[in-house]
Amino acid sequence: xRYNVPVMDDNLALYKTMLLIRRFEERLLxxxxxxKVVGTTHAxxxxxxxAAGIFSVTEPDDVVFSNHRCHGHFLAYGxxxxxxxxxxxxxxxxxxxGRGGSQHIHWRNFYSNGIQGGIAPVAVGMALAExxxxxxxxxxxxxxxxxxxEGALYESLNIAALWKLPILFxxxxxxxxxxxxxxxxxxxxxxxxxxxxxxPFWERxxxxxxxxxxxxxxxxxxxxxxAGPASLILHTYRFSAHSKxxxxxxxxELAYIRQFDPLxxxxxxxxxxxxxxxxxxxxxxxxxxxxxxxxxxxPVLSAER
Amino acid sequence: MxxxxxxxxxxxxxxxxxxxxxxxxxxDILDPYGGAFKVTRGLSTKFPxxxxxxxxxxxxxxxxxxxxxxxGLHPVAExxxxxxxxxxxxxxxxxxxxxxxxYNDQVCVPLVVRTPMGGRRGYGPTHSQSLEKMFxxxxxxxVVAPNALGDPAELLAAAIADDDPVLFVEHxxxxxxxxxxxxxxxxxDFQVEQIGDAYPAFTLRxxxxxxxxxxxxGYNFELARAAxxxxxxxxxxxxxxxxxxQLSPFDLEPLFPSLARTRKLLTVEEGxxxxxxxxxxxVRAVERMDGLRVRRVAALDLPIANAKSLEDAILPSVQDIxxxxxxxxx
Numbered sequence: 001x002r003y004n005v006p007v008m009d010d011n012l013a014l015y016k017t018m019l020l021i022r023r024f025e026e027r028l029l030x031x032x033x034x035x036k037v038v039g040t041t042h043a044x045x046x047x048x049x050x051a052a053g054i055f056s057v058t059e060p061d062d063v064v065f066s067n068h069r070c071h072g073h074f075l076a077y078g079x080x081x082x083x084x085x086x087x088x089x090x091x092x093x094x095x096x097x098g099r100g101g102s103q104h105i106h107w108r109n110f111y112s113n114g115i116q117g118g119i120a121p122v123a124v125g126m127a128l129a130e131x132x133x134x135x136x137x138x139x140x141x142x143x144x145x146x147x148x149x150e151g152a153l154y155e156s157l158n159i160a161a162l163w164k165l166p167i168l169f170x171x172x173x174x175x176x177x178x179x180x181x182x183x184x185x186x187x188x189x190x191x192x193x194x195x196x197x198x199x200p201f202w203e204r205x206x207x208x209x210x211x212x213x214x215x216x217x218x219x220x221x222x223x224x225x226x227a228g229p230a231s232l233i234l235h236t237y238r239f240s241a242h243s244k245x246x247x248x249x250x251x252x253e254l255a256y257i258r259q260f261d262p263l264x265x266x267x268x269x270x271x272x273x274x275x276x277x278x279x280x281x282x283x284x285x286x287x288x289x290x291x292x293x294x295x296x297x298x299p300v301l302s303a304e305r
Numbered sequence: 306m307x308x309x310x311x312x313x314x315x316x317x318x319x320x321x322x323x324x325x326x327x328x329x330x331x332x333d334i335l336d337p338y339g340g341a342f343k344v345t346r347g348l349s350t351k352f353p354x355x356x357x358x359x360x361x362x363x364x365x366x367x368x369x370x371x372x373x374x375x376x377g378l379h380p381v382a383e384x385x386x387x388x389x390x391x392x393x394x395x396x397x398x399x400x401x402x403x404x405x406x407x408y409n410d411q412v413c414v415p416l417v418v419r420t421p422m423g424g425r426r427g428y429g430p431t432h433s434q435s436l437e438k439m440f441x442x443x444x445x446x447x448v449v450a451p452n453a454l455g456d457p458a459e460l461l462a463a464a465i466a467d468d469d470p471v472l473f474v475e476h477x478x479x480x481x482x483x484x485x486x487x488x489x490x491x492x493x494d495f496q497v498e499q500i501g502d503a504y505p506a507f508t509l510r511x512x513x514x515x516x517x518x519x520x521x522x523g524y525n526f527e528l529a530r531a532a533x534x535x536x537x538x539x540x541x542x543x544x545x546x547x548x549x550x551q552l553s554p555f556d557l558e559p560l561f562p563s564l565a566r567t568r569k570l571l572t573v574e575e576g577x578x579x580x581x582x583x584x585x586x587x588v589r590a591v592e593r594m595d596g597l598r599v600r601r602v603a604a605l606d607l608p609i610a611n612a613k614s615l616e617d618a619i620l621p622s623v624q625d626i627x628x629x630x631x632x633x634x635x
Contacts (some may be wrong), residue, residue, distance in 0.1 A: 031599070055599075059333065063376070065372075065536055095409075096407065096408050096409040097409040097410070099406060099407055099408075099409050100407050100408065100409075104403075104408075105408075105409045106408035106411055106412065111375070111408075113400060113403075113407075115395060115399045115400065116395060117395075118364070118368060118395045118399060118400055119373065120368070120370040121364060121365040121367075121368020121369050121371070121396070122368050122369075122371045122375070122396075122400055123372055124365070124368070124371040124372060125368060125369035125370060125371055125372020125375070125376070125380075126373070126375060126376045127372070127373075128369060128372070128373055128378075129372065129373045129375075129376035129377060129378050132378070133376075133377070139372075151364070152364045152365060152368060152395070155360070155362035155365035155368075156365050156368065156369075158360055158362065158363065159359065159360065159365050159369060162360070163357070171460075192422075201415040303499050
């Protein structure tokens with residue numbers, strides 16, 4: 001069953017999706033200090049409007065390939081917070097039984113992998129499969145400004161356009177590839193990269209979920225119409241470190257980008273009462289998810305190999 | 306005369322006729338060209354919608370095939386030269402081979418990547434290598450090589466039917482070789498026994514008094530057979546040959562009955578010597594049976610030269626096998 005899917009034209013539902021992602025990941029980051037979560041993770045905090053806007057205009061069975069920063073996409077796709085928390089804690093009840101962890105999850109038609117660039121052709125192949133099966137589904141692949149350095153991406157754009165495949169390339173430019181600013185990693189034009197392959201692009205520099213939603217709606221309609229691939233370029237801000245503690249940005253810069261907080265931007269459209277109620281609802285959901293996951297067993301490697 | 310190429314081509318035709326989930330992807334595979342080595346000849350004429358000619362984009366060819374396999378199709382990707390597998394390493398190692406296990410067995414990846422490996426055609430350093438050793442031992446990836454003894458069509462059909470990704474390594478000299486028939490030609494002196502079904506191994510014996518076991522796969526079976534006959538005719542030494550089709554994961558059970566008789570193992574491969582197939586076979590054999598003597602025959606640890614005189618010196622020869630065998634039993 002899907003959980004808390006964002007809905008177009010439903011301001012409260014959009015807000016709740018973003019808030020769920022925010023509070024889920026804040027809890028996740030805090031659980032590292034309790035030792036309940038180990039390893040690493042890549043928080044989506046700051047970028048929530050992208051996922052909420054996009055998944056409010058997709059169909060439930062569309063095929064999604066996400067990347068290392070996948071929790072927000074997964075939760076906006078309708079994934080259950082408890083199954084994700086269990087996966088992050090390495091429990092048998094996790095999405096993939098603790099085998100994948102933060103970057104490598106699969107549920108229904110949602111997939112993620114931790115390799116930049118390499119996921120792009122895989123998603124193109126998925127789009128091809130949906131096309132030949134005439135399912136009407138489209139594929140979405142989430143890439144970032146950092147992915148623009150990977151050659152496999154350009155091979156994928158070329159083939160997707162050549163074969164007119166139903167795939168949406170969502171590029172979330174959060175201005176940093178780990179610690180490398182986009183100015184030091186990307187030359188020329190980002191949209192020009194898609195245009196060079198004849199792939200139409202919609203580009204927005206905003207953290208307003210409604211703006212993102214309307215652009216996403218147009219791109220998704222274009223892809224679903226059979227016109228071939230499209231791209232959605234979203235300039236956004238990552239408030240958290242790339243993973244856990246690796247953030248060389250200045251306090252001034254971090255303070256500056258906080259003014260674009262999508263929760264504040266969109267929260268202005270809700271009443272204070274609605275916001276407070278959403279907070280308390282989501283606090284319960286997240287607490288339940290983590291507590292329940294914490295009680296679940298750790299997997300044991302099967303003897304048979 | 307039926308060749309290895311004929312059988313591989315037949316297997317692709319048969320798979321496409323009987324299963325509309327089968328797609329072929331690769332560079333220059335459309336008729337009338339039909340692929341650089343003609344393995345895909347005739348397919349695009351008969352199944353134009355399911356034979357997809359691609360740009361020169363090896364990573365995307367295998368990546369796209371990966372995605373197709375995850376979503377219920379059975380793609381067969383052709384990589385024009387085996388040397389180009391370096392370009393698909395990410396897709397094989399970090400995507401195709403991992404998905405099933407990483408996603409807790411909730412998906413399967415019925416993907417076949419076919420590619421011609423091997424030298425002896427004068428193609429030089431980047432079109433002659435046997436790079437399959439780089440993919441041996443990758444969890445979740447099978448590496449399979451046809452030979453002229455088992456039916457290459459059945460082997461390829463098994464790979465296409467497999468739920469897991471298979472790297473299917475075809476030695477390019479093997480394409481024009483006729484299929485061998487047990488009891489005929491230079492197999493007349495051997496009893497041939499098949500072990501296993503999908504990716505079988507073969508044991509070749511002629512007597513109870515064999516003094517060494519030669520392990521090999523693919524085209525090098527041709528060299529091993531010639532060496533075994535030379536050892537017999539010139540030196541009155543009997544050798545048993547174990548011919549593998551499945552290189553990885555390592556299943557060496559077919560080897561041990563023979564080693565129990567001979568106590569001497571000689572491995573033959575065309576990849577470079579260091580950290581090769583033979584090294585793993587040898588150490589596994591020694592771990593299993595104390596007191597074995599082992600030797601490896603492989604290419605020198607050098608790029609493969611273009612000049613025939615140099616290429617011949619770099620790649621293993623029948624004489625190398627004979628000489629190493631004589632040393633092994635001395």
